[in-house]
Amino acid sequence: MRKRVLSIALASIMVAAAFTGCGNPEVANDTAVSEAPAADNTGDSGGTDGAAAADAVQNLISSTTGPVDLTLWASEEDQDFTQGVIEDFKALYPDVTFNITLGAESESTAKDKVLTDVEAAADVYTFAHDQINDLVNAGALQEVQATYTFDVKNANVQTSIDAATVGGKLYAYPMTADNGYFMFYNSEVIKDPSNLEAMIADAKAAGKKIAIEFKNGWYLYGFFKAVGLDATLNDDGKTNSCDWNGEGGIDVCQAILDAVASGVVVNMDDGTTVTGIKDGTVCAAINGIWNAQVASDAWGANYEAAKLPTMKIGGKDCQLSSYSGFKLIGVNPHAKNIGWAMLLAEYLTSEEVQTARFEARNLGPSNINAASSEAVKSDKAISALAAQAPFSTPQVIGGNFWSPAETLGQILASGNPDKTDLQQLLDTAVEGITAPVND
Amino acid sequence: MKIKRAIISSLLHILLAFITFLWIIPIIWLVVTAFSGYRGIDISHFFPETWSTKNFGTILFKPDSVVQYVTWFKNTFIIAVFTCIISTVFIFMVGYAFCCLRFPGRKQLMVFSVVLNMFPGVLSMIAVYFVLKSLGLTNSHIGMIIVYSAGSGLGFLIVKGFMDTIPVSLRESARLEGANELQIMLKIILPICKPIIVYQVISSFLVPWGDFVLAKLMLNSGLSKDWTIAIGLYNMLDKSLINKYFSIFCAGGLLVSIPISVLFILMQKFYIEGVSGGAIKG
């Protein structure tokens, strides 16, 4: 009973604080309202009792005497938005002085910086979920044992929680659910986006190209998965198992070789794809949301997004598969103010910030409520991702996957110049992907 | 005879012009892209369709989280000035010691230094990082100055080669007149070594402007205001940024080269004397 009272008291303090202590009443109002019930609802599965959670926050506030130094890494494009969110976060706790330093580090390369020296990395950082295994192995993520302002596990879509979980333990806070890939195309050129063969015909007629980055294991995976061949991480969290050299593997290779030989499907990396879209040579691309904006700007009303097409593999039409991807926020276990770091990470992934992030940057929320809003649902790219979702799997793969897959893709994309036997190509690639990680 | 000479001469001129053209063409591309009105890479036109100076405006007056050019320039300049002073002094001292003084173990020390100098810093940079970290000097400009200048004494060979050409008699006569070694070094050898010192000053001044590997490792806070020019420009070509920042990268590259070219053109005479004088013996 005492705890319940405390929690309500805390909630009202926070409301009051938010009203009085902030220069931006509108935002403060929003946050306070959603914050107060969240503190009460945490209860059932968050690990700590809701009231205890509020207690803990209250304890933290009262035990914090000096200014709290926190460092946060977010991607270059997110800087302005995140800076605004930090100000809102500070306003939530008016009794505490924060020194929050915001650094720029791309989500896709966060691992490189963090693993070089965990102790020097930021207290809170964003990263793409495929790095989570390496980060956990290196002890660079604080386990999320308790949540304080809302229930992370139930508020986000289950796949995003799976992606943030390693060995049954939650290690990060889901931030977006849009880091997978789909297809966008210029509807002026491509009339039938449902199968690759029709697309090739349309593009050929218009003299345009279709961009697919074969030389990247991330995209290549979808072609093999389309015929049921898989590559996943083993239970040891380090080595992979892969059956690409199984039945149907050769057909996949042949299909890619045929597509490339048409001269229409071109192996293009991100940068080239964007340039191609801008100068009009590319009319369709299998790519992610980060480049969708460019296409939307270039093609205007003709910009459309869809799930991946089907492809004729071994005489059958197979739906291309894909990796789904999430951006997560992690807390560095070496952070000095671990409690505040966790609260900041929670706030950065809370429903209202996810909604605001979608409005500001068009990034698809992982929060169930935020994702169900009309605005999100009507976004072309995000609905294409949703359409692709049944054919996608969260990416869980060990580090040995990338180099061999990249090379296999490159060989196929350049038309197998040495005319190596396809089965042998696949066998060597699988050998590299499944190579033991010795210790 | 004269006509034949003229023909050969003009043929040679054409050849030279052609070679020079090959050498200059990427630089021209750098310049025209820097002045283009298009922000990414224009792959279909060599000369931009629209001209503008707004890239320079952006890097000089409108810093954002990606472009902090003026701050970077200041950081790099400070690091470069201190690096250049310390390196030049170190190299001169070591060169003088090995050239003009005789002490036990001198030859072994020289061979050892030359071997060490051949060892690229990239190989052991992780160890360098942790050495500096245990001294609390990562993410600081003092740390960068130490990284660039502490081991510079190893590059003494060119200076020594130059000093070897100075007649011994100069030093002997000074010694007979009662000058001590310090005086001989500063009053007699130093003035003669002006060309090679200018060469050293330029070379060591340029190091921080061109290094991004070590700088990127040492300045790892993720705060772009701490960076040097090299990291900043390198970062603009990151996959997610290149399409927005390529022409700004070119403008930045062009601006860096202005002070360097001025330095070079002013010092060309000394540079040639220094580098060739040193090479004779080095």
Add this chain to the structure above:
Amino acid sequence: MAKYRTYPYDRKKYQSNQKPVRSKRVPKVNPIVKYFKDLGTCLSEGSTCVKLSTVFMGLGHIYNYQFVKGILVFLVQALFIVYLIFAAAPNLAKFSTLGTVKREAIFDPLTMQNTVNEYDNSFMILLSSVCALFIIFMFFLFWVSNIKSMYRTQLLLEARKHVNTFGEDFKELLGEKFHVTLLSLPILGVILMNIIPILILITIAFTNYDQNHLPPSELFTWVGVRNFVKLFTQTTTSSFGYAFRRILEWTFLWAFFATVSNFLLGHLIALLINSKLIKLKRFWRTLFIVTIAVPQFVTLLLVRNFLADSGIVNSICSNMGITAFLQNIGLVSKNITYIPFLTSPGWAKVTIVIINIWVGIPYQILISTGILLNIPRDQIEAAMIDRASPYEIFKNVTMPYVMFVEGPTLVTDFVRNINNFNIIYLLTQDVYVTTDQALANSHGKEVDLLVTWLFRLTNEYYDYKMASVIGVIVFSICSVFTILSFSRIVAGEREEVFM
């Protein structure tokens, strides 16, 4: 005027033997053997003061009334002992295992704090131990030199000769011992930034420091020569042996072509510019120097985009029909619509060598212009009087002179090219994808040098152990080449020629 302790004066002993220490020197003795022999002599023949110094350094000086020196030396010893006990010993104790206690943190959800145990950080243990061993070694040298200097003082005193006061010793730093003054700071810097890191690199090569053993959360430990064996052998699960051989071959091939092409073309262009038939020499030279003025990494990144598969050069080539022409003569595969300047193995290797020429020649022009200006005029004039053709002058006068002056630097350039990180890394990183699957399985590429391979292993795969093994190998290769070329110059009388 300082006082000195008086020793019994044995005239007989010293009259016949003016330089007692020197006379013991036997020519052609291994310097290390001699070093310890001398130490033995000092200890056996030294008096009380020498023997006192072996335990309490400085006591010997004080015994000889050299108080300032004595206190200074004693302070050094005291500092060393304090360092040894408080900083070095705890780490050295764990040096054999590199730590046994893994980091464990317990999170308290109520206080929101982590409780962390007293854990071992293998890397810091390694780093501190290497430093400690190095300092102990330096202290040992200091200890020996102190004993030897005590013995020398004793001999001087016995011979009734002048012994330097502290002030005089200090003054010597500008005279006899000027090299100490000049070299101390630079050597300190080199120890900090070069020697200690190299020692750490060498020790890591014998550990299992990699992505699965990253401190501070994991420990790593000694594994003997396993990593070296892995680098040299090829098994079904590890292609390191194959990758190493391929990359080593290309490294040497590259270093050879890069050095020779720069040298030859640089001199040819310099000769052309300096030819009598060319006007506006300064103008042409300045045009070349402009390419130096733009920092190298800017030009290299620029060229990488310039020659990209869908870059400006490829657009122009395909518009002009060059791409189609190359496809017809078989230099470009028919499956691709661009010239793979930096993306197919053959093309990339040639392009890289050419770009290296582009980058290097302006420097070469500067150097050879200087050298050509220094060619003895009289020889050329004599040749001209003999009506020698320009080609003969070039062959018989210019070339021999250039080779004499520049020959030795070719070896230096060769070694430098073995380690030419920037060109390869900046031109191929993120662009070149290997098509050799065995190389890919070891994270190598056809165009990699040993250094860039090493860099990728550290930077992207955190395989520090293999990277260190490669580092040790690169270091050995470079040392062999450098010693071969320089011991001749340094040890020979060549450096005295101009004196």
